Amino acid sequence: MRVLDIGEVAERSGVVPSTLRYYEEIGLIASLGRHGLRRQFDGDVLLKLSLIAMGKAAGFSLEEIAGMFGRDGRPEIPRDQLRVRADELQRQMVELRTLRDVLRHVADCPAPSHLECPTFRKLMQAASRERLVYRPSSGPRSGRKAASKP
Amino acid sequence: MRVLDIGEVAERSGVVPSTLRYYEEIGLIASLGRHGLRRQFDGDVLLKLSLIAMGKAAGFSLEEIAGMFGRDGRPEIPRDQLRVRADELQRQMVELRTLRDVLRHVADCPAPSHLECPTFRKLMQAASRERLVYRPSSGPRSGRKAASKP
DNA sequence: GCTTGACCTCAAGTCGACTTGAACTTGTAC
DNA sequence: GTACAAGTTCAAGTCGACTTGAGGTCAAGC
Known part of the structure; x- marks a missing residue:
């Protein structure tokens, strides 16, 4: 084989x-x-x-x-580039966590309009601080679709 | 204003x-x-x-x-859809964590070729189990660039 | 020896989310 | 009253990562 x-x-x-x-x-x-x-x-x-x-x-x-692959086809990755990317992933995870919390809040909050809910606004501000939002002109190029049914 | x-x-x-x-x-x-x-x-x-x-x-x-926005412009989001998406984010975070670990390992492992490193292979298998890889035909459409300099 | 199904090439198309370019208009500052 | 920066429209272009379609080739099985 x-x-x-x-x-x-x-x-x-x-x-x-x-x-x-x-x-x-x-x-x-x-x-x-x-x-x-x-x-x-x-x-x-x-x-x-x-x-x-x-x-x-x-x-x-x-x-x-x-x-990342050398001429011979074996992975040959610049180590510091990997570390940088690992750190970016770390940051991205934090963003996703905040985002998850926002979504869960919005899903559960009984307020008629989220725009007036203090919790919502607080979460938005947190997201804002993490630069999830108000990210000047350098975000992801296109949305990433979450993987769907196998 | x-x-x-x-x-x-x-x-x-x-x-x-x-x-x-x-x-x-x-x-x-x-x-x-x-x-x-x-x-x-x-x-x-x-x-x-x-x-x-x-x-x-x-x-x-x-x-x-x-x-997600109603006619009046106010957010009007189907709650269960939000919960589903929050759960997807959760899963995505787990994937990212594994990935981060793989990258860190590759960055630090002294083995000449990662393909032979047992730790690397183990991590790859973990990723595999999480369906990060071998994901049949329904992954993200296009790569997401991490946000760069503000 | 012929059929068949899985492969092949190459060019062109698709998708989402924007950006760019050319030609035009306007409110504000001097 | 005129210059000008900052807006406007509309069509077309771009980007990455593939997919699709038309028409062709081949090895294995009958």
Whole structure:
């Protein structure tokens, strides 16, 4: 089970063939060669795809992720860049926690309009201090959809 | 300071005028009217923009956010939808924590190739169990860039 | 030897959220 | 009364990450 063809990789990784081809095209993964027309991949590609998925979840772009692998395909990541990103994740977690609290409050608060509820306003201010809001012109480019049904 | 023109709104909210116009175009915010050509907004719009920013950070699309405001412009959010989203945020936080740990490990682990490091593999498996990776075809649409310099 | 199903290529399309550019208008300051 | 900064419209462009479609190829099974 060393060599997998693209269909198997797709099935085992959950990444569809068109995406695998795209990843190969941009140099994110490499195939061993072909069997007829079919791309053949080393089993390692599965772990690599996991890393890619994690990188995406961490907010890295595909380009950044690609930059993390050395020429030989092994991960080769600048350590301080990783630490920076880890710290960013930390901050992001704090934001998410506040946000979760706001949502829960809004869901439970009986006030007719949240705009007048002191708790709501206080939470908003906290969020504001965390720079969740009033973030001048440099927020996420596009919304991240939470993963839905498996 | 009840009525603000678009420039002021932009300055105070950090949302650029073109975006404000776009938001008005899609019905997310409303202007009171014009002073000459210039859009005038009620001060309330600032809070609304905060809510929008929070919604985006929470992973809601603009369309979903728009759906959360009733006709009168007051937030009018289906409570169970909020709870669902709060729970999703909770899950997302757990994912981020694992991810942070992976990044920190990779940053600190002296092993020449992480692929052979048992700790790394264990963390990867944990991430896998959390469905951070191997998530079949329904992940985030596009990467979220962490907010950078203010 | 032929069918079949899974792959292939390449160009173009999609999606959300904006931004940009060209050409025009206006209130305010001098 | 004129210059000018800051607004305006509208169409089109951008970005990342894919997906889709049309038309072609191939290895394995009958």
